[in-house]
Amino acid sequence: MRDREIDEILKEAAQAPHDVETALLDRIAGSIGSSLRPVRPLPPAWLLVGGLVLICAAVALAGAARLGLYGIQRLSVLERALIFPALGILLWLAATAFVGEMIPGSRRRVAPGFLLVAGSLALLAVFAVLFHDYRTDRFVSQGLACLTAGLLHAIPAAFASWLLLRRGFAVNSVAAAMAAGTLAGLAGLTMLELHCPNFQALHVMLWHTAVMPLSATVGGILARRAN
Amino acid sequence: MIPDSDLQMLMARYQRGDLAAATALIHRLSPQLHRFFVVQFASRVHADDLLQETWLRIHQARHTYRAGEPVLPWLYAIARHIRVDHYRKALRAASREERLEEMPEMAAVLPAGGGRTPDLKTLLAPLPESQREVIEMLKVEGMSLEEVARATSSSVGSVKQKVHRAYEKLRERLTGMGLSTGRTGGQS
Numbered sequence: 001m002r003d004r005e006i007d008e009i010l011k012e013a014a015q016a017p018h019d020v021e022t023a024l025l026d027r028i029a030g031s032i033g034s035s036l037r038p039v040r041p042l043p044p045a046w047l048l049v050g051g052l053v054l055i056c057a058a059v060a061l062a063g064a065a066r067l068g069l070y071g072i073q074r075l076s077v078l079e080r081a082l083i084f085p086a087l088g089i090l091l092w093l094a095a096t097a098f099v100g101e102m103i104p105g106s107r108r109r110v111a112p113g114f115l116l117v118a119g120s121l122a123l124l125a126v127f128a129v130l131f132h133d134y135r136t137d138r139f140v141s142q143g144l145a146c147l148t149a150g151l152l153h154a155i156p157a158a159f160a161s162w163l164l165l166r167r168g169f170a171v172n173s174v175a176a177a178m179a180a181g182t183l184a185g186l187a188g189l190t191m192l193e194l195h196c197p198n199f200q201a202l203h204v205m206l207w208h209t210a211v212m213p214l215s216a217t218v219g220g221i222l223a224r225r226a227n
Numbered sequence: 228m229i230p231d232s233d234l235q236m237l238m239a240r241y242q243r244g245d246l247a248a249a250t251a252l253i254h255r256l257s258p259q260l261h262r263f264f265v266v267q268f269a270s271r272v273h274a275d276d277l278l279q280e281t282w283l284r285i286h287q288a289r290h291t292y293r294a295g296e297p298v299l300p301w302l303y304a305i306a307r308h309i310r311v312d313h314y315r316k317a318l319r320a321a322s323r324e325e326r327l328e329e330m331p332e333m334a335a336v337l338p339a340g341g342g343r344t345p346d347l348k349t350l351l352a353p354l355p356e357s358q359r360e361v362i363e364m365l366k367v368e369g370m371s372l373e374e375v376a377r378a379t380s381s382s383v384g385s386v387k388q389k390v391h392r393a394y395e396k397l398r399e400r401l402t403g404m405g406l407s408t409g410r411t412g413g414q415s
Binding site: 001003005006007009010011013014016018019020021024025027028029031032033035036037038039040041042044045101102103104105106107108167168169171172175227 | 242243244246249250253254257258259261262265275278279282283284286287288289290291292293294296297299300301302303304305307308315346347350362366367373376377378380381382394397398401402
């Protein structure tokens with residue numbers, strides 16, 4: 001049997017009339033009509049994406065400025081030229097994914113789960129290429145301090161991002177929360193790159209990068225519990 | 228099939244608070260939404276409930292439709308959300324009341340033999356849910372691959388793969404039922 005034959009069979013089966021009771025439709029129209037008011041459509045997606053990126057950049061900059069911009073001062077030009085554009089691209093991708101998840105029927109350019117895994121691997125690769133000091137002085141204590149600071153900055157970024165997109169409608173709340181968590185985690189990670197002067201490879205690769213997956217996981221878990 | 232430009236115009240008027248446009252949308256789109264729910268193994272009564280719930284959610288989320296975008300992917304994305312939500316709730320209730328193993332086997336619905344074309348629900352019954360919804364949107368509602376991908380939050384490649392797998396299964400079943408006799412056509 002060929003595909004065209006299956007098409008014909010499906011078309012034939014679909015031609016059977018499928019009516020819905022008029023009374024039901026009138027009831028639906030009646031219930032909608034009672035609360036019908038003009039609504040303001042959401043702004044264009046590019047504007048929302050831009051707003052999210054700005055929010056995250058502002059949170060990262062404000063946090064790093066408050067704690068001290070020691071990291072960026074110690075980074076070489078090459079390190080800056082690789083780390084910050086990579087973070088910028090990931091921020092833009094995460095913001096696009098979040099906006100897409102909050103508007104039904106949007107084109108999905110990148111799935112939040114894939115973005116999280118690919119983004120984490122990309123950052124690990126960038127850090128592995130740039131940092132070659134493999135000492136582990138005060139690995140856990142300094143690491144935990146960075147992880148905590150990163151996550152603490154992810155919270156306001158997540159909150160402000162949610163405020164911007166609060167009028168959206170998530171058809172998959174777990175995916176939307178994961179995208180939001182990834183975005184907020186990136187804000188925390190950017191703050192750490194601006195602030196933290198510890199360039200030991202394992203410190204940056206483990207404790208800094210971990211902010212993004214942890215933040216996304218927390219978002220996903222919270223959304224799943226809310227369901 | 229209703230041209231999407233008409234639907235876009237009606238959606239724009241609905242967003243401006245036009246009751247006539249809202250009523251027109253409900254009357255035009257409800258039959259296909261209702262069939263979407265019935266084909267996904269909801270009874271007619273359940274489908275009625277899901278339809279009402281979908282319109283309520285559409286009403287709440289109508290501001291998320293953006294002018295110039297295709298209406299059907301937006302609409303079906305919301306309808307899918309309602310169906311998945313309903314399925315999840317039913318599953319939770321079922322797990323409280325009975326063991327899942329005792330639930331009826333869906334694939335057993337398709338009758339074997341005979342040359343008459345079965346109805347759509349029976350025809351698509353052997354397919355997994357993800358393939359069934361894609362076939363319905365693409366082949367029954369006439370949506371494009373891009374629109375189905377948008378409605379299901381997936382990529383065009385993933386939709387194509389699901390259609391291919393669904394056709395393999397349908398081919399096997401339909402050949403077994405002897406439905407290919409007397410039909411002509413080529414590989415599309």
